[in-house]
Amino acid sequence: MISMAVIRRLPKYHRYLAELIRNDIDRISSKELSEKIGFTASQIRQDFNCFGDFGQQGYGYNVRELYNEISRILGLNTEYSTVIVGAGNIGQAIANYTRFEKQGFFIKGIFDKNPKLVGLKIRDIEVKDVEELEDFLKNNKIDIGIISVPREQAQKVANIFVKSGIKAIWNFAPIDLEVPDDVIVENVHLSESLLTLTYRLNEANLFAKNKQK
Amino acid sequence: MISMAVIRRLPKYHRYLAELIRNDIDRISSKELSEKIGFTASQIRQDFNCFGDFGQQGYGYNVRELYNEISRILGLNTEYSTVIVGAGNIGQAIANYTRFEKQGFFIKGIFDKNPKLVGLKIRDIEVKDVEELEDFLKNNKIDIGIISVPREQAQKVANIFVKSGIKAIWNFAPIDLEVPDDVIVENVHLSESLLTLTYRLNEANLFAKNKQK
Numbered sequence: 001m002i003s004m005a006v007i008r009r010l011p012k013y014h015r016y017l018a019e020l021i022r023n024d025i026d027r028i029s030s031k032e033l034s035e036k037i038g039f040t041a042s043q044i045r046q047d048f049n050c051f052g053d054f055g056q057q058g059y060g061y062n063v064r065e066l067y068n069e070i071s072r073i074l075g076l077n078t079e080y081s082t083v084i085v086g087a088g089n090i091g092q093a094i095a096n097y098t099r100f101e102k103q104g105f106f107i108k109g110i111f112d113k114n115p116k117l118v119g120l121k122i123r124d125i126e127v128k129d130v131e132e133l134e135d136f137l138k139n140n141k142i143d144i145g146i147i148s149v150p151r152e153q154a155q156k157v158a159n160i161f162v163k164s165g166i167k168a169i170w171n172f173a174p175i176d177l178e179v180p181d182d183v184i185v186e187n188v189h190l191s192e193s194l195l196t197l198t199y200r201l202n203e204a205n206l207f208a209k210n211k212q213k
Numbered sequence: 214m215i216s217m218a219v220i221r222r223l224p225k226y227h228r229y230l231a232e233l234i235r236n237d238i239d240r241i242s243s244k245e246l247s248e249k250i251g252f253t254a255s256q257i258r259q260d261f262n263c264f265g266d267f268g269q270q271g272y273g274y275n276v277r278e279l280y281n282e283i284s285r286i287l288g289l290n291t292e293y294s295t296v297i298v299g300a301g302n303i304g305q306a307i308a309n310y311t312r313f314e315k316q317g318f319f320i321k322g323i324f325d326k327n328p329k330l331v332g333l334k335i336r337d338i339e340v341k342d343v344e345e346l347e348d349f350l351k352n353n354k355i356d357i358g359i360i361s362v363p364r365e366q367a368q369k370v371a372n373i374f375v376k377s378g379i380k381a382i383w384n385f386a387p388i389d390l391e392v393p394d395d396v397i398v399e400n401v402h403l404s405e406s407l408l409t410l411t412y413r414l415n416e417a418n419l420f421a422k423n424k425q426k
Binding site: 001002008012014038073074075076078080089090092094096097099100105143144167168170176184186188192194195196197198201 | 405
């Protein structure tokens with residue numbers, strides 16, 4: 001099994017390689033890539049070695065090939081059906097973010113329990129009542145369930161996803177979901193990200209005060 | 214200096230303690246907290262020890278005191294002025310997210326270069342032309358700059374923030390910003406989070422195929 005640390009670096013490689021392609025760069029050494037991306041060259045070589053034998057020592061990597069290979073490793077050579085539950089601010093922002101569609105993520109349904117939102121159209125997809133979610137999932141093969149409801153409702157939505165056989169959940173609710181081992185959860189906890197920022201902003205301050213005590 | 218790993222756990226402690234308070238729990242041992250939060254009890258004690266001497270061995274932690282202390286450590290005992298640059302999907306979602314205001318984050322300005330968005334009101338704040346950003350920052354003390362523009366414009370916005378003395382940037386653009394050492398950047402890279410999910414969804418598959426080779 002590949003470690004989560006390596007896995008989390010892969011999308012970053014993918015992003016940098018996309019940039020190299022946009023800049024018409026055909027070939028890059030691990031050293032040059034290292035300068036751009038900020039990981040050491042040996043780290044980069046080790047990471048890539050986890051996935052097999054691409055890139056020839058001394059000649060550098062063929063950018064396009066490496067990009068395609070990492071795309072494949074990231075599972076981007078296929079399409080994904082998604083549903084969004086929670087059509088509030090974040091749910092709508094994700095639904096409206098057309099870039100995901102270009103990467104192969106297609107929104108098949110958007111659900112909310114708020115009658116004011118049910119019936120609303122977001123990019124031609126009508127928001128359905130969350131009561132219909134379970135039936136919808138019976139009749140549609142969905143790969144990724146996206147949760148953007150308030151904290152209190154998130155576990156309930158996750159339970160419906162799990163029961164319906166969804167194996168991947170992208171969770172924006174500020175809660176750690178309880179799911180079986182074969183279900184993957186990836187969290188985006190915005191508040192925690194923001195609090196990390198304020199902590200670091202105050203850190204100098206904090207320890208100066210502690211010293212004075 | 215406290216390690217980033219510890220720092221990233223703090224908001225999670227904060228969130229769990231808030232939940233304990235909502236559930237009227239006054240006192241909790243590191244062992245009980247460990248069962249809830251999923252870190253080991255010794256990890257929890259070590260983390261808290263970084264910040265001084267709270268919690269009495271054997272008696273457990275006073276939940277409210279611990280919550281207040283971690284709030285203080287996270288810098289939540291103060292208010293923050295923010296500006297959002299980029300009034301697209303993500304920018305609007307953040308601007309509309311009232312929970313941040315309750316935590317002390319106040320949006321003082323929203324900027325965009327799209328004439329269709331300039332003049333739009335988001336919760337009583339009128340979107341201004343990004344051309345006015347630099348002047349605005351001269352006349353207003355802003356603590357946190359939020360970047361939610363497309364990749365191509367993000368570094369330019371960061372440069373204006375840096376030049377204006379902003380020391381903390383919350384960056385949603387899919388790019389690693391270059392800033393001086395005394396400026397803190399916290400990234401929310403949604404695409405990378407999503408690709409981590411698809412990687413993990415495909416991992417079993419991927420290695421099965423590799424073996425067949």
